[in-house]
Amino acid sequence: MIELLYLVAAALFIVGLRRLSHPATARVGNALAALGMLVAVVVTLVDLDAVSYTTIVAGMVTGAVIGGFLAQRVAMTAMPQLVASFNGFGGAASAFVALIESGGDVATETGVTIALSVLIGALTLSGSFVAFGKLQGIISGRPLSYPGQLAVNGLVAAAGVAAATWAIATGESVGYWYAGGAALLLGVLAVLPIGGADMPVVISLLNSFSGLAASAAGFVIENSALIVGGALVGAAGFILTVQMSDAMNRTLANVLFSGFGGGEPAAAIGGDVTRGTVDDVAVALAYAQSVMFVPGYGMAVAQAQHAARELADALEARNVTVHYAIHPVAGRMPGHMNVLLAEADVPYDQLLDLDQSNPRLSKTSVAVIVGANDVVNPSARDDPGSPIYGMPILEVDHADTVVVIKRSLSPGFAGIDNPLFYSDRTVMLFADAKQALEDLVAAIKQY
Amino acid sequence: MIELLYLVAAALFIVGLRRLSHPATARVGNALAALGMLVAVVVTLVDLDAVSYTTIVAGMVTGAVIGGFLAQRVAMTAMPQLVASFNGFGGAASAFVALIESGGDVATETGVTIALSVLIGALTLSGSFVAFGKLQGIISGRPLSYPGQLAVNGLVAAAGVAAATWAIATGESVGYWYAGGAALLLGVLAVLPIGGADMPVVISLLNSFSGLAASAAGFVIENSALIVGGALVGAAGFILTVQMSDAMNRTLANVLFSGFGGGEPAAAIGGDVTRGTVDDVAVALAYAQSVMFVPGYGMAVAQAQHAARELADALEARNVTVHYAIHPVAGRMPGHMNVLLAEADVPYDQLLDLDQSNPRLSKTSVAVIVGANDVVNPSARDDPGSPIYGMPILEVDHADTVVVIKRSLSPGFAGIDNPLFYSDRTVMLFADAKQALEDLVAAIKQY
Amino acid sequence: MSDALISGIVVFVLSGFVGFELIRKVPPTLHTPLMSGANAISGITIVGAIIAGGLNQDTTATILGFLAITTATINVVGGFLVTDRMLGMFRRKLPRQ
């Protein structure tokens, strides 16, 4: 019976993970997975004929208090590092379980699984805490590299494997401890060289590892719940890791071994601007209440008017309110935006001029700047030294979120820099306007 | 070891099935699955310490000859019924395996699995062959219904379960045979009332059943290869069945119990025309070499010009050549199509008039008629009695495949029927032109 | 319940999940080939037929064994071959040569 109840728990994990990967069902998914965990724990406790429950109760209470406290109190901005630390604890737990079992007579097969559990668990532990330190700013986010790095890591890894082999062969359980020590060191050495900006990918990979460690521990104590749950996380976590590096346009190998992705943590890549992906922007648009398109000369150059209209159609099909804000001097001739949007058959009542747009912008969820620049430059309003000071602008910085679609950070007609791009409400989507809008249309249909 | 090799076979099944569900990799997928089967069979034979190989060799040779012969010789049009018959054989095999094991002393647990295997296997066998008969025209394709049908089926099912229960309880193996007999009857009774046009869905469901039967047989002989392989097919087949009824805009329950979907087999639904789905058309377009759009008044009414352009863009991105054939009297005013396509920014050099289009149409893979009717009516060419006889038409019937997008079979301006719709090269996509084209754009991006 | 049964159930449930997750949106043109391929895989029962048929207990069992092996082999061999034939046609039909 206990096995079948574990199977129920596993099924809940599976359904939970599936839902977690879709925006609309994620929260329920998490709850289902938690329910699965509850089932597994209760079944175990009921079935257990333990010598003493003291340790168990003490450990669970302590852990619950610490975990609950951290989860509630830590600032939202520190979430990634918190997850890293939790993950480290999970790896540690698997290693501990294996170490407990390493005492006494151990079959070779079991020895191998103990070794795997200890090695992977310890590596996860130290790696996760280095990642935590980098994200928290305790350790420098800069990639730390020195010559012969890979060789050193290889040596440490070999030492760990050797210690484990010795332990398995001789039955000397202290060998597993040595192996664990080597793995701890390896975790530190492997993560230190990776830049802070790449930490999320590293944490995800370590998360996949902690699944494998749990699975290995499951082999040690011959428990199917651990094997199934661990394998699930191991595999799903790996796929997620790959997707995360894809989203950064990197390969996983490149993330792990290049020492690239330097600078401070957070998503700040390529200067001080926040760079978004098509998917980021698509989700923001799909769940927005109102969207304001702000076309400029770049829309004309890209001939992106039809794509803009398509995106607007896709959003309206999701009950998002859409308008277009036309600045009097957008483009390169009077009425430039009008002629293009009329060609794309945008209804006239969606076109707003400056006076109509600005009051609306402060109530807009997302302003999408399509190849405009000077006409949304806040220095015309804020910086008396600017050559365009005094020109009325479209105050897109009053919207909740600003998405800027252009190919680079280069300036527009007036040849001046635009502080909007560096605002923390702004997400830059660097691409040709037509391509970006078409990609957004495709992406939105997924959500 | 044998278990691990079975696991390899299972992995090959999984990878094979996954690839089978994507057009570009389907054939490789099938090969991988076949390889998995080979591994499983070889492993079994090697591991086997059989009393006699005669039966085995004789059976395998006979089966291979029959199966190979049928697979090579049967006409392509008879494929669905061939699959049905193969499926029936599979179900029979599982039932036989269970029956062999039913001799001698049998534990209750095993008895249950034997019963399941026999019941499901026998049901699959008879159901599949009824489906075969309906598709082959041996049995009438018309849904056959009589009052109290469900009650009768319920009784037969109850009898089967009762016989099986008796067999399990008493250990009388003949009870399994009775149960199998009842299941055979039930298979016939359950499938007979369903119309010929719905047979593909029924076969798919029975296919899922034959997986379950194999899995049950696996439990009987405690063989993990059968359990895994059977469960895979059971689950995947079920999902496929649901998708197939979705594609017909029906629920599965509706297919099984409504007796609807009458008429002859084949995809002929709603008269003599071939009705296509968006996905059918999308695949045909995605893998075409050249596509000719033929717009008519319906494109104008639907204001589908932008959607047409989007679809053309999506096709061109796949290196499909796209043109538009404009008939002199398409629409309701001279130049009607021109003004709309110019609005959608279709390049002038893609617009062909009558004289330019007709030579090209015979070299066109797919002609897509977007809300045109009279201007593609072959009776203007072929039927001297037609009121429009003598008017030059766009000879779309010279293209390899013709897709007609309109809302119904209603006639156009001239008020006359159009034989094009009933041609066997023609697929009708009944929908509003704009909606259909937008759906096609979305679908094409999947392939 | 026997251990074998329980571990069988675990394996069965997990395989079922794999099967469910495996099939994403399939284009209708592939419905029949996929069904046919899946059907061929369900011929895995051939392994059972070989094992059971090889035991060679009595005449009935031998006959049943022969039948089981034959039908299962038809399903497997015919199934994979016909799927391949369909897919071959499918590929060729679309682009015009």
Next chain:
Amino acid sequence: MSDALISGIVVFVLSGFVGFELIRKVPPTLHTPLMSGANAISGITIVGAIIAGGLNQDTTATILGFLAITTATINVVGGFLVTDRMLGMFRRKLPRQ
């Protein structure tokens, strides 16, 4: 190899397939919550910790058991709670009130 090991491997491989197939294209906004949720599930090792820790062999084992249970519980409780918190914020952040 022991039967337990073999059936363990079968279960492991099948679960791995489920895990691989489970994750389709995930929107980047969900990357962190999904990672966090998956991490909480990897806390299933708590079951192992309870079993191993409950054996209470000697002092080292007791201490290790306590540590294992504590760390695993932190992972489970903290993990699920923090995921829920993230997702709650995510929902609220997007549509403006």
Next chain:
Amino acid sequence: MLVGVPDESPERRVSLPPQAAKRLGDAGHEVVVAPHAGQRAGFSDDDYRAAGARIDADAWSADVVAVITRPSPDRLAAMRPGALLVGFLEPLDPALGHILRGGQLSAVALELIPRSTVAQSMDALSSQATVAGYAAVLLAAQSAARLFPMMVTAAGTLPPAKVLVLGVGVAGLQAIATAKRLGALVSAYDIRPETEEQVASLGATFVAAPTAEAVEGGYARQVEADVRQRQLDALTPHVAGADVVITTAQVPGRKAPLLITTDMVQAMQPGSVIVDMAAGSGGNCEPTIADQIVDVAGVTVLGPTDLASRMAGDASRMYGRNLTALFELLGPDGDIDLDNEILAAACVAHRGELRNDRLADPVGHPS
């Protein structure tokens, strides 16, 4: 057969441009063109010669004489007995019958070509109305105080001009399409209910006003007085709000229906424009005077009757195409096969014998 193309000045169009003459030549016919016949449409005598035609002042004595507008009686006198006259012959005018009978002439009136799918290639009413509808919008755009497109500019936001098209036949549809291209906000109205869908098919808005299943052979019928009044009432606010109104409503054989009264014109903004394309048959707008510019309280009312002629080149090209398609139905010497549905409908006289029913009831066969 010998086809004659007379000089129809002051008409700017020519019945057969050089391209059409070439097509006829290729089909084995001979074409004789009066000197300078094509000049006002941009075709020189050399172009005709290059197309294989003969330049000769005596184009009237051919087997078939192709004209655009009805010639004066003295010109018809130059035609030889039994010859065929083709063109817009105003077949309702009883004077016509008299001349044709006297000259023993055959005649095909292009106005009577059925508006059916097969006959569309000969439908010169359609081809000329297409050109006229386009020209009407250009004229309106030039005469209006407003630019048609919406423009958000540094010198203020110009809203799109509001264009109202009354009568959605061939010319009306073309006017809708052209005004919409230029960026105007277009609405339209016609008495025939099926035009609602046609208006939408060009992306314009249909104005809710009474419609009636009032169709004969595809043409509108005259409507009852009470419907007329309800029409006017419903249109009044739309006319008042429009910057440009283009009217095209006609009922064959009758005076054009009145759709805009002087009061309604006065309610419009100064600077607005009305182009009344029905001016030739009395006009849809009360103050309209054919071919004059009338100013009503700052509103410009134009009644041009020569719109197609203003684009004489393309208009002649299309007309020539219509005629060559028609000529394919004729016998070797221009004989008319009265069993042919299209010719039977459009032939008003056969060798001097008047086909009176056609003269009396000028509405063609239902398509």
Next chain:
Amino acid sequence: MLVGVPDESPERRVSLPPQAAKRLGDAGHEVVVAPHAGQRAGFSDDDYRAAGARIDADAWSADVVAVITRPSPDRLAAMRPGALLVGFLEPLDPALGHILRGGQLSAVALELIPRSTVAQSMDALSSQATVAGYAAVLLAAQSAARLFPMMVTAAGTLPPAKVLVLGVGVAGLQAIATAKRLGALVSAYDIRPETEEQVASLGATFVAAPTAEAVEGGYARQVEADVRQRQLDALTPHVAGADVVITTAQVPGRKAPLLITTDMVQAMQPGSVIVDMAAGSGGNCEPTIADQIVDVAGVTVLGPTDLASRMAGDASRMYGRNLTALFELLGPDGDIDLDNEILAAACVAHRGELRNDRLADPVGHPS
């Protein structure tokens, strides 16, 4: 301050339409308008009264006199010393200096407003060029033998008209946009290389011919003789193939560059049209005569200088917007703050003192 709006007939536009007068009134200024000043643009005296302006024949004695074109010297004599004159003053003409000095007048020439992003709301050259570019296309479309849009019809397939725009400034861009809207196949050329992207941004094709980084303050410079010849050679085939050519090329303070020779015109198809928008400064086309219709071997060459005036209503509205934006820079009595970059650039005389550098070198500050 008191703003005067004189009657400038025969000019059809008016410097301040009623809406602009109302905006000035709301800002605390007084506006005096000469009787019938707005009539030819569609604005009645009553409209002005309703907008709060005073109708008075003596509009010349105001603090600020707003004109469109440069007034004759005798009219300027009616201005009071120290008053400000604003409008298109043709600042290059030395005669202007004489008058201004004599009358102790201040003057702002709108031609000299810098073409920069901040000054765009006062840029009357742009607003009037916008209207003119649109009007030029309407004029060309009416004069051409071809319809602009492509039409596949039962009366044959009409190919789209080929329109070539030479000079892609404000007017050229608007001409491209308008011709494209009407369905023509548009190509364009300008000497400034950055216009290639601008042409593409309207969906038209750039013609490959020599370009040069020849820019001063956003304007084109005159180019060397060899470049000029290469330009002509490169343009020749494109001009010959065009149904319509619209030329807009100007170099401030110089005669307009010659882009089309008489030979090139003769190589065009009869029935083609050239609209030369640079006719006022000598024309881009050799046979052009300002404000006349010239026929060169069947090609119509038009040199209208009053294009913006033809759409007097909207042109005046935009001009009025430009002026009210400019007036916001002025002091309470119309004083000019010469520290303001825009005013410093455009002010040609300050209380009779000529700002000579501006008169000598009329090119504005680089933006």
